[in-house]
Ligand SMILES: Nc1ncnc2c1ncn2[C@@H]1O[C@H](COP(=O)(O)OP(=O)(O)OP(=O)(O)O)[C@@H](O)[C@H]1O
Ligand SMILES: C[C@@](O)(CCO)CC(=O)[O-]
């Protein structure tokens with residue numbers, strides 16, 4: 241049964257404090273949600289079509305319902321509606337259907353394929369006629385989990401539209417959340433969307449976009465870390481574009497080529513994550529500055545490791561040099577190869593130092609934000625719980 245009104249959903253981006261890439265190979269990652277979000281509007285439409293509108297990546301696509309239904313026999317749909325992994329054959333069928341070349345990794349093809357996969361598998365024979373707009377405050381492909389926020393929003397809205405999870409209603413002036421089992425289902429479907437976009441995701445990004453807050457993640461086990469201090473962080477986007485799919489595949493190649501050299505590096509990254517968790521937990525009862533000095537050293541160590549595994553970039557080296565010249569410590573966050581870095585601000589750092597560092601980073605052509613971390617996980621909204629600017633972005637496209 242499908243619902244017959246428009247729904248609004250949002251999910252946060254994330255920063256990875258430590259453990260990116262290593263987490264794909266079973267090591268620990270520590271990640272935290274951001275106050276930058278992706279928003280989605282989905283509504284029924286009447287002309288037997290499915291239409292998607294993705295203004296951040298200048299994409300508009302539509303398909304006839306009967307054409308989409310003709311693809312269904314090729315998809316393994318689970319009778320209990322459990323998430324199913326995209327097979328190479330099903331992705332090949334979708335690429336041919338949407339007119340994308342076999343090896344395409346551009347933004348449009350990945351976003352469209354992830355949508356089509358989730359639409360066909362979640363909605364199955366229900367095949368609702370819908371119009372979907374997704375608009376994000378997150379930079380696309382910059383290491384802040386834009387793909388996971390997108391996959392989580394698409395999964396949550398399709399599951400709601402098709403009645404697989406409850407409709408959170410349209411009345412509240414506050415954002416509403418689903419129950420834990422429903423959030424778990426959203427997370428597991430979003431993971432399938434991430435597989436289409438990333439190839440081999442660990443699942444950490446969709447977990448943060450679903451659950452929000454600070455998480456420890458290892459091999460599918462999600463542990464919320466409720467008792468950690470609020471860290472102040474500057475986020476800097478080098479604006480160098482890169483693809484997580486390609487970077488993750490590059491690390492795997494290096495690991496296969498030099499296992500005895502690379503495996504200890506991943507082990508050491510794992511130890512950095514664990515040490516960071518320990519220090520953060522100690523800081524709750526003892527805020528001594530010594531803890532911040534350890535956090536800074538861990539950032540420097542991990543940045544070197546990430547260079548060793550091949551996910552650095554000259555722009556990130558430059559960024560680290562600039563912040564170091566102001567006494568601040570930075571590392572890349574997310575998949576690297578450009579994209580974003582985090583810089584830790586100790587509470588004793590003079591605001592004029594931060595201002596000077598940000599000015600110098602901006603002069604390099606980078607973009608800086610001071611971020612609030614720990615945003616709410618995936619949420620449903622009534623129009624009155626959204627700001628005018630978000631509503632305008634979703635409705636004017
Ligand atoms: N707002 C959006 N609209 C449409 N597609 C999006 C949007 N945000 C992300 N995507 C999809 O996600 C892809 C970017 O994913 P990718 O994993 O490379 O980067 P990221 O998720 O921003 O960074 P990281 O994975 O390192 O955190 C884009 O190519 C696009 O297909
Ligand atoms: C690079 C990576 O570790 C984090 C991307 O944000 C990939 C993943 O975990 O899926």
Ligand SMILES: [Mg+2]
Pocket residue numbers: 385386387388438445484
């Ligand atoms: Mg991603």
